[in-house]
Amino acid sequence: MTTSVDYNDLASQLQGQFGQGFTPAEDYVEVPCAFIAKAAEYMKNTLGFDYLGMVTAADYADHFEVIYQLQSIKTNSSALLKVRCPKDKPFVPSLANLWLGASLQEREVYDLFGIEFTEHPHLKRIVLWDGFKGYPLRKDFKGKAYGASD
Amino acid sequence: MEIEPFTAAEIERRESDGIEALRAASQHPIPDPDSWLDEEIKRNVMFTTVDAALNWARKTSLWPVTAFTACCTFEFIGASSARFDIARFGMEVLRASPRQADLLVCAGTLTWKMAPQIKRLYDQMAEPKWAIAMGACAISGGIFCDSYSVVPGYNHIVPIDVYIPGCPPRPETLLAGIEALRRKIAKESIRKPK
Secondary structure, three states, X not given: OOEEOOHHHHHHHHHHHHOOOOEEOOOOXXXXXXXXXXXXXXXXXXXXXOEEEEEEEEEOOOEEEEEEEEEEOOOOXXXXXXXXXXXXXXXXEOOOOOOOHHHHHHHHHHHHHOOEEEOOOOOOOOOOOOOOOOOOOOOOOOXXXXXXXX | OOOOOXXXXXXXXXXXXXXXXXXXXXXXXXXXXXXXXXHHHHHOOOOOOHHHHXXXXXXXXXXEEOOOOOOOHHHHHHHHOOOOOHHHHOOOOOEOOHHHOOEEEEEOOOEOOOHHHHHHHHHHOOOOOEEEEEOHHHHHOXXXXXXXXXXXXXHHOOOOOEEEOOOOOOHHHHHHHHHHHHHHHHOXXXXXXX
């Protein structure tokens, strides 16, 4: 069975590597936005989390949150990282050059939440079409009424 | 040499001669040009209206195009298998090419991203063609009718002939809808294009 890492241990390891700002919680570590690429690279190459399970996002009242679930095939353990970004400047570094699979899921997050992944090789809409206006999974997105064509 | 004009009596005589000659030659009726048709063929020729013959052919050989968007498809697959046996209606040939099909069974939720492909398939089908909206999503978008990504009913994209309610409709319901379409086709006429 996959076991979760000890997040206090993980946060102190990351802090020892990159400095302050890594906040452990009960079931995740909050990573400063600027450090997510470095932290993910450290976790992949040094801590052995070689598999990116998923990338998703959430819309809270005052910030966006991007959620990464990493897995280690070798030790059969998983870790959850969260990154906060402000609503008016939703920019998060891309992990697509670490895991190619991140490219697809970051595009989906960009498509539905409007969070832009900097240095993403091919950041464009993936589920919706190019001309779509708005980001439908944001809480302030107004759905279209019945019969509206556009 | 001077030619004398005909007298009135001469004109009368010539007219009379002509009539008598035609009358003498016309004592027997002209034979039927189709008399070479023998009795065997005569007994085997049916008379019908073009409409009735065409409609009979069309309604008994509806060929659906293989274009299904979501879960109502599985009820269609059930209807086309042995238990419900859609082959009774001459419909078992699902065509992979829209150019060989004349029925679009709109089964399932249609998203705006998929809509151009469905419209293109319908436009590629040769006339005469019909479309059945199968299930709540195909009729109105169903529970997704106010979604940002779902077409609120196939009739925004293609003209629909028969609406089959249900979520999903059971195969019996689908067969009842196909029966309704067959009755509709039987009333069509070549004089009034669809």
